[in-house]
Amino acid sequence: MICDVLVIGAGVMGLSSAYHLKRLNPGKRVVLIERLGAPGQGSTAKSAGGYRNLLLSGTNRLLAEATIEWLRHIQTETEHDVKMHNTSYLYLLGESQYGRRKPLFEELGKAGVGLKTYDTGELKALIPDLVTDFGGDEEAEMMGLEPIEIGVQGLNCGSVDTDSLSRCLEALFLGLGGEVHYNTSADRLILGAEKELDLPGEPFVWQGAVVKGAETSRGEIRAETTVVAAGVWSERLLDPVGFDSMTRPKKRCMFVFKDPGLERLLYTKGFNEEGVLPVTQMSDAGVYLKAEASEGSLWLGVTEDLGRGYGLEDDPQAEMETYADNAYHALVKYLPCFEGVRPVNSWAGQRAINRFDKIPVVEGMPGLIYVGGATGNGIMKCESLGRVVAAHYAGEEEAELYGGRRVRVSDISVKDRRVEKERF
Numbered sequence: 517m518i519c520d521v522l523v524i525g526a527g528v529m530g531l532s533s534a535y536h537l538k539r540l541n542p543g544k545r546v547v548l549i550e551r552l553g554a555p556g557q558g559s560t561a562k563s564a565g566g567y568r569n570l571l572l573s574g575t576n577r578l579l580a581e582a583t584i585e586w587l588r589h590i591q592t593e594t595e596h597d598v599k600m601h602n603t604s605y606l607y608l609l610g611e612s613q614y615g616r617r618k619p620l621f622e623e624l625g626k627a628g629v630g631l632k633t634y635d636t637g638e639l640k641a642l643i644p645d646l647v648t649d650f651g652g653d654e655e656a657e658m659m660g661l662e663p664i665e666i667g668v669q670g671l672n673c674g675s676v677d678t679d680s681l682s683r684c685l686e687a688l689f690l691g692l693g694g695e696v697h698y699n700t701s702a703d704r705l706i707l708g709a710e711k712e713l714d715l716p717g718e719p720f721v722w723q724g725a726v727v728k729g730a731e732t733s734r735g736e737i738r739a740e741t742t743v744v745a746a747g748v749w750s751e752r753l754l755d756p757v758g759f760d761s762m763t764r765p766k767k768r769c770m771f772v773f774k775d776p777g778l779e780r781l782l783y784t785k786g787f788n789e790e791g792v793l794p795v796t797q798m799s800d801a802g803v804y805l806k807a808e809a810s811e812g813s814l815w816l817g818v819t820e821d822l823g824r825g826y827g828l829e830d831d832p833q834a835e836m837e838t839y840a841d842n843a844y845h846a847l848v849k850y851l852p853c854f855e856g857v858r859p860v861n862s863w864a865g866q867r868a869i870n871r872f873d874k875i876p877v878v879e880g881m882p883g884l885i886y887v888g889g890a891t892g893n894g895i896m897k898c899e900s901l902g903r904v905v906a907a908h909y910a911g912e913e914e915a916e917l918y919g920g921r922r923v924r925v926s927d928i929s930v931k932d933r934r935v936e937k938e939r940f
Contacts (some may be wrong), residue, residue, distance in 0.1 A: 519545040519695075521909070522729055522739035524702045524753065526550035527560040528678070529887050529894055530745035531685035532902025537743070538692045540906050546694050547739070549732060551701035556682025559747045560894070562832075562865020564770065564806050564817055565681070566795050567896035568605050568673035569629055572620060573936040575927055576875055576893075577627065579900040582917035586899040587676060589918070596684040599677035603807065604787055605670040606794040608639070608646070608850070610662025613799055620940055621668055630671035639667045642786045643793075645853045656849050661800050664850065669787065675795060675806060678895065685898075702730040705742065707757050710882065727757065727883035741909060743885045748828055748866040750888050762877050762930060763868040763889040764826040769834040772861040774813040777853050782807050782814050801846040813860070818843050826869070834862035867892035874938035878904045879930045885909060904928065 523534040534548040571577040591600040636648045648664040650656040710724035719725040729738040744750050748765035784793040792807035806815040848855045870889035877889040900917050907915035914922045926932040
């Protein structure tokens with residue numbers, strides 16, 4: 517097969533890249549391949565689908581806010597339903613935790629990010645199940661847990677359904693005449709010489725090397741430009757050609773709870789129009805909670821950092837001990853309603869961690885564009901990153917994001933990177 521652009525990976529970043537490449541180049545043949553049988557079934561499907569603009573890096577926040585605006589446009593002004601719920605984010609913090617983060621929240625407020633603060637009494641009134649005072653609990657003190665003193669709510673935050681978003685992007689791409697081939701794995705990038713001499717062993721070190729497509733499970737696909745958007749699997753394609761993805765894979769686990777004892781917590785009123793618990797970060801417990809009202813369940817993600825090793829897994833599985841023997845003990849101190857409740861489902865996905873500055877990467881070499889390194893935030897930046905990829909392909913200095921804001925393409929490159937390290 518021969519095409520103008522080959523996109524590898526049908527997660528949200530690959531789908532968005534393919535869509536914008538086709539949108540801005542209607543006469544080009546853009547082909548998207550995916551090793552799984554449907555869009556967004558890899559790490560995209562394993563995420564919580566959260567979005568937020570609580571980001572201190574101006575570049576990061578720009579990418580996220582433009583994508584959030586686009587999601588709202590899709591949800592309210594088109595026939596596509598991505599199940600967008602602006603339920604907000606809520607950070608529950610002890611006194612010292614808030615003290616360390618207060619300057620960061622003040623920076624966010626000055627940048628125009630919508631925030632609302634709650635004291636202990638207000639939190640207890642809104643979330644009756646929340647323990648804000650351990651009352652001499654020696655075990656809680658021994659564990660080093662802080663009583664909850666304050667809550668900070670990010671207002672322009674929430675979640676989307678990852679499957680619905682993936683299928684929306686697929687439909688937009690196919691509607692422009694794009695091509696998708698599922699159950700097609702990319703096994704190796706084809707590296708050739710810019711000026712081929714038809715000699716065995718090309719490209720030689722004295723020739724200009726260029727990526728000319730990929731060997732796939734369906735045979736060779738030759739392309740003028742190959743876009744690698746394979747998430748944590750990108751390194752398998754990029755390492756052999758000497759291209760550094762600047763990321764490392766790390767697993768994340770998600771657990772689903774559905775129990776009558778959790779219904780009052782799930783349907784917490786007063787934080788949002790939906791009448792559900794916001795996406796809630798509990799730093800001391802090492803978890804975050806997401807209300808999934810459509811199925812009457814609470815999702816719990818474990819926020820492991822140190823202690824969770826890096827490593828690529830083709831079929832990651834959630835370890836029950838990550839919850840039962842680890843996060844559970846702190847969680848029930850703050851939310852006793854979880855005591856004795858076991859997950860009804862669990863899964864694990866993987867994040868492509870950019871440890872250096874936590875900002876995504878769009879970088880190229882002859883015949884290749886790589887997009888990745890969203891550090892678990894691909895959902896909330898995917899639409900913007902697709903536009904940056906398309907601008908990179910066109911050789912433009914800036915990408916126009918949804919709503920008219922612009923970002924310099926080279927700012928999120930590797931060679932000419934110019935970003936502020938994400939500190940939130």
